[in-house]
Amino acid sequence: MVNEKTYIVGAGSPIIDILVNVEDAFLKQIGAEKGGMVLTDDATIRRTLEQLKSQISKVPGGSAGNTIFGLAELGMPTAFLGKLGRDTDGDLYRDLLVQKGGKSDLFRYSDSIHTGCCLSMITPDSERTMRPSLGAASEFVLDDIDPEDFESARHLHIEGYLLYMPGMVEKLVATAKSKGCTVSIDFASFEVVRNCKQQLIELLPKLDIVFANEEEAAEFCGIGNSPEAMAEEIGKIVPVVAVKLGKDGSIIKSASGIERISACPVAAVDTTGAGDLWQSGFLFGWLNDYSIAEAARFGSIIAAEVVKVIGSKIPDDRWRQIFKNMGIKE
Numbered sequence: 001m002v003n004e005k006t007y008i009v010g011a012g013s014p015i016i017d018i019l020v021n022v023e024d025a026f027l028k029q030i031g032a033e034k035g036g037m038v039l040t041d042d043a044t045i046r047r048t049l050e051q052l053k054s055q056i057s058k059v060p061g062g063s064a065g066n067t068i069f070g071l072a073e074l075g076m077p078t079a080f081l082g083k084l085g086r087d088t089d090g091d092l093y094r095d096l097l098v099q100k101g102g103k104s105d106l107f108r109y110s111d112s113i114h115t116g117c118c119l120s121m122i123t124p125d126s127e128r129t130m131r132p133s134l135g136a137a138s139e140f141v142l143d144d145i146d147p148e149d150f151e152s153a154r155h156l157h158i159e160g161y162l163l164y165m166p167g168m169v170e171k172l173v174a175t176a177k178s179k180g181c182t183v184s185i186d187f188a189s190f191e192v193v194r195n196c197k198q199q200l201i202e203l204l205p206k207l208d209i210v211f212a213n214e215e216e217a218a219e220f221c222g223i224g225n226s227p228e229a230m231a232e233e234i235g236k237i238v239p240v241v242a243v244k245l246g247k248d249g250s251i252i253k254s255a256s257g258i259e260r261i262s263a264c265p266v267a268a269v270d271t272t273g274a275g276d277l278w279q280s281g282f283l284f285g286w287l288n289d290y291s292i293a294e295a296a297r298f299g300s301i302i303a304a305e306v307v308k309v310i311g312s313k314i315p316d317d318r319w320r321q322i323f324k325n326m327g328i329k330e
Contacts, residue, residue: 273312
């Protein structure tokens with residue numbers, strides 16, 4: 001296991017997920033591209049919710065946040081670098097990470113804007129379409145990055161949504177690397193890749209791991225390529241590439257070559273956070289020197305649990321079974 005003083009830092013937008021079930025027709029009605037992510041504002045989210053009759057639920061979220069919470073559940077030392085509001089939602093987010101063993105001193109705070117939120121609209125096929133309003137997270141600026149934040153860190157995981165903030169990912173990578181950290185990035189959404197492709201091309205040679213789902217990889221490499229071909233192409237630049245295929249498992253390109261890892265069969269209720277929690281399992285394995293195949297298997301086990309519930313939080317009583325399925329001690 002890693003030294004207890006050596007942290008995994010997540011960087012991104014700490015937001016509260018607002019989960020609601022919708023029909024495909026509703027997405028068409030509001031002009032939303034199914035499965036996509038488009039930044040919006042609070043007023044738009046309120047108007048959208050007013051059109052719905054479904055019950056909503058709230059859970060801590062954010063792409064990198066989900067991954068970091070998953071790693072904390074696995075007993076890894078974690079911290080999060082991002083901006084919250086000084087409000088009850090911000091308190092909830094911070095306190096839950098601390099409760100899971102993470103440290104809170106890397107959070108930054110806005111005195112004027114509330115904690116961000118993300119409307120996650122879940123269709124009957126368990127796919128989710130996201131509309132985030134970043135709130136306080138939009139005030140996360142380059143000056144919020146302090147080299148001292150990485151003194152006790154061994155790895156930095158970045159959510160691709162930060163590519164929309166000019167210079168942010170570049171400074172995060174440079175700062176973390178200057179302190180000896182390895183770095184991973186999640187491509188986040190096909191829209192992020194579409195809009196920030198040149199940035200990614202310039203960043204990839206500096207990274208250690210890339211996570212992408214099939215749509216994101218296709219947006220980067222060109223539609224029509226097989227998952228294996230896409231992993232191979234990105235793997236020419238980055239040492240480890242994981243292309244997540246949902247119920248079809250994953251394709252991993254590393255120094256060991258190309259490997260396909262099966263998903264765990266499960267009836268999905270909601271895929272919110274599945275890719276993020278898959279990354280928790282993979283990073284746990286990779287950082288603890290398990291084989292690439294075993295790390296991907298860990299990811300599959302955790303992802304299979306989160307899709308059984310609405311939202312990205314796995315019930316506390318399920319983690320004991322997760323450890324058992326992974327074959328590791330709590």
